[in-house]
Amino acid sequence: MVLTLGGEPLHVQLSRDLDAIVRSVVESVADLAPTYAWLPREQVLHEFAAIVATTTRAFIEVVRTGEMPSAEELEPMAAAAGLRAEEGFPLSDILTAYHVGISLVFDDVVPRAGADDQETLNQVYKLLLGFLARVMEAASRGWLAASSETLREAHGARQALLDAVLGGDEARATAERVGLRLPPAYGVMALRIGAHPDEVTEGVDPAVAARRKLRRLRHALEIAQPEALASMTATTATVLVPSSATLQHPEPERIVQDMARAAGAPILAAYEAAPVAGVGEALELATDVLDVAAGLGWTTGVVRLQDVAVAYQLTRPSAATSRLAELLAPLAEQPDLLATLDALAAERLNRRRTAKALNVHVNTVNYRLNRVRDLTGLDLVDPVDTQTLLAALAARRAAQAERVTR
Structure with missing residues (x-):
């Protein structure tokens, strides 16, 4: 069924006003989608105006046939959104631009309606909503595809520079090739x-x-x-x-x-x-x-x-490493004592924090450290013994790590 307003097919009226609709969209969109205000004037007058015209023609065809556009017919909108993504446009501004365009088309239609055209307006509104949903899906798809590709390229460029810097290769040449700054x-x-x-x-x-x-x-x-x-x-x-x-x-x-x-x-x-x-x-x-x-x-x-x-330094291989580690040999069968020493070292010799880390009373920590003194002869009250004991812990860890890697 052909939609008419005032006795004339609506698609004919919209086709006649196509240029005016495009100008209205181009002039209005920058106020609601600020990113479009950054576009060079030549790009606005030609590239952006062209996609607005293409989109409007697609909707006029919907009005004429009552059928939504195919994926192939929506491809120009997807491609245009992809270009905007490459230029750094947020998706929200692109979708806003389509909202503006569709709203202005409806604003152009409403004044034409007479008292008997309410049903036609309702049908046009439904067609507009269906058309807008499909256009936004196509634009989102195009924007996301281009954004993903841009992200992949950016990630690839950074990865190439990272590899060059870590590998000692020609980092400056790599930076110039991938377009990144080398500090x-x-x-x-x-x-x-x-x-x-x-x-x-x-x-x-x-x-x-x-x-x-x-x-x-x-x-x-x-x-x-x-x-x-x-x-x-x-x-x-x-x-x-x-x-x-x-x-x-x-x-x-x-x-x-x-x-x-x-x-x-x-x-x-x-x-x-x-x-x-x-x-x-x-x-x-x-x-x-x-x-x-x-x-x-x-x-x-x-x-x-x-x-x-x-x-x-104590974890670097030396003759002293094994000797220091041997100082803790009497604790080999005392896992609680070794765990307490490890916690004490991690807590910078603070016994209260060590007790909290081990979930025990501070008196328990003191008791265990007295046991360490009795078994090793190293007293944590003595500054020299404290340094020796911490060094022995580091040497013991180094020895353990070496055994694991063998």
Whole structure:
């Protein structure tokens, strides 16, 4: 059935007013979808006006036939949305533009209606809603496809630069090839990422919880440091943050805190600064420092080499390492005593915090440390014995790690 207003087919009337409708949409859309105001005038007058005309013609055909457009007929809208995605347009502004266009078409129709045309207006309104739903689906599909491709390209570019910097390859040439800025230096971080509570909650798929955590981690890093290079899993990460030639950059502590807060999981990071040529070596050092800090019981925060220098040095192979580890041999069959020493080291020799960490009374901690004195001859009241005992713990962990890797 042909829809008529005032005795004349509506599709004929709309076709006659096509140019006026297009001008009205072009002039109005920038007020409601501000991103369109950024377009060069030539692009507005030609490219944007052309897709408005194409969309309006598609709706006129719907009015003429009563049938919704096919996927092929909607492809120009999807392609146009894809171009806007590549230019950085938010999807919300694109959908707003279609709302504006459809509203203006209906505004053009209403004044033509007479007293007997209410039913026609109702049918036109239903056609408009159905048409708008299909156009928005096509535009969303085109925008998402282009956005996904853009994200893949951006990720690929960053991954290529990360590989080049870590591998000691021609990082500058790679940066120029992929269109990224190469800073004079990087803040290098190696991260250990703890579990989110959902990952260990019965009835929750831990893989799904881990992926959600990882997505939040990446988003938090993108906000904190948009130019950072990163390789992440749900449990570990390597992050390179651009810094100045003086090897200074915004607080690694703040970055790690933001990431931990977003992930809802504890994060321990080791940090080293290095010029581009030294990033690979800095990452190796940061990874070793991270292992030492984790062995000392650290689970959160940012650690630097100077924070664990003694323990780090004692974990390097030497004649003294095995001798120090042997000092704890009398505790081999005393797991409670070893656990207490590990907790004491992690809590920086604070006995009250150690008791809380072990969920025991502080008197229990004191009793166990007296037992350590009796079995090893090392008294934690004595400063020299305290240093020796902490060194023996570090040496013992190094020996254990060496046995595991054999």
